[in-house]
Amino acid sequence: MVDLMIELQEEKTQAIAGLPYLSLQLGLNVTVAVQLKFARETLVLATDRFTQMPNVHPCLMGLVEHRSNVFWVLDLPQLLGFTPIDSTAIEIHIAILQIGGAFIGLGVYRVGRVVRFTEPEIVSPLELPKAKTPIELVPFLRGWVIQSEDVNGNLYVLDPEAIARHNFTV
Structure with a gap:
């Protein structure tokens, strides 16, 4: 009888680099x-569910x-x-x-995928003088992540706590 040998392979754990971030599309080339x-x-809601x-x-x-x-729910692009x-x-x-005990909805054109990058990859907007950052974005911006050449533009990294602290008075 032939001996059956079972070879146990060592489980290889793949180290995942970086923290997970949810990408949100604000326009054609703005993420x-x-x-x-x-x-x-994340969800898609009919506009008749909104109480204006x-x-x-x-x-x-x-x-x-x-x-x-x-x-x-905020119109995040606006x-x-x-x-x-x-x-x-x-x-x-x-x-x-969810920021602390409060919930806030960010309305966007499309919810994207989860991307990963490390803290050192986040570049201060001040270090990218060529970038045209809207002045309204600056208080909510942690920085940028420079994406590869095959992806259009850079990725803005937002500070959700700054959005939650913002005074939305008229």
């Missing part, structure tokens, strides 16, 4: 990222109730100085962030 630890959920409020900051799209939580989300859109892509 931002927020650290994944703040993201609770009078006399609020223009980037506040409305209040949303989802899973027994009520939170504001807040950051880019072209606002189309007001006639039937559905809005939303990334729900």
Whole structure:
């Protein structure tokens, strides 16, 4: 009888470099990222689920109730100085962030994939003088990640806590 030899291969653990970030598309060539630890959920909501409020900051799209939580949804492109989300859109892509005990929804054109990079890869916007950063973006910006040549532009890295602290009075 032939002896059957089972060879156990050593499990190779692959070290994953960097922290995970959720990418959010704000326009054709504009992508931002927020650290994944703040993201609770992503979804697509019909605009009729938004409760519009009078006399609020223009980037506040409305209040949303989802899973027994009520939170504001922001037009993130508008807040950051880019072209606002189309007001006639039937559905809005939303990334729900939890900062402390509060929830906030970021309305975007499209929720992207999870990307990874390390803290040293985040470059200060001051170190990229050629970059045209909208002035509205600066208070919410942690920095940039320079992407490879096959990807258009650079990736803005946002500070979700700065967005949550922002005063949205009119």
